[in-house]
Amino acid sequence: MKFEKMLRAQSDEIEEQFILRLPIVESEKIRGLLRDKPEKLKRTLKIDLDPLKCEGTVIVGRKSLPAYLKKFPTIIESYKTNIANDKTNLYKTADISYILECFEHPVKKVKKEFIHGYTPPLKNVKKNRFRKxxxxxxxxxxxxxxTKELYYLLSTDLDAVTTRFEILYENDNDENRPNNLQTEMHLFGQFLSSDSDVEIDIVD
Incomplete structure (x- = not known):
């Protein structure tokens, strides 16, 4: 029972957030309410959103604005802090990946993906950093x-009863021949050299 209560408490803390972009006049009005009278925000701002169609309506006061939900090319992390704790601790609340953009009039063709990031350095980030x-x-x-030829050779080696190899050199002179033999013996042993005709059975 205690574990279920903990899971419910954690699920209640998970938030779903998005960025709301309003025209200049409406944004100044909402900013003033948040600064002076935040208790009146619920009566002034109303959002009616359909997540499946990515469309909705935002009502600011008596004005209705068509809104369109767009996806960010990047993820923005949202944090909150406690004012009583002198803002020393930060708590992550959500990953923001959508923006709700409002217009004065309805728009016919709206792209569901936003090509820019939230900050100026991320302008045209989808074209510049995620291009093909x-x-x-x-x-x-x-x-x-x-690759196909290599896979074919490897598959035939697995089906073979016995295997045999030979090392070929491009410049096989008499001077470097002993060194090559010593290298082969060091790698494969004295019975596995380029001059050996011994066949070895591979046991699975």
């Missing part, structure tokens, strides 16, 4: 062919 990478089609085809 340029790919050379010829290199892509070559890479795919090499």
């Amino acid at each position: 990478t340029l790919v050379n089609p010829e290199e892509t085809e070559t890479t795919e062919m090499i």
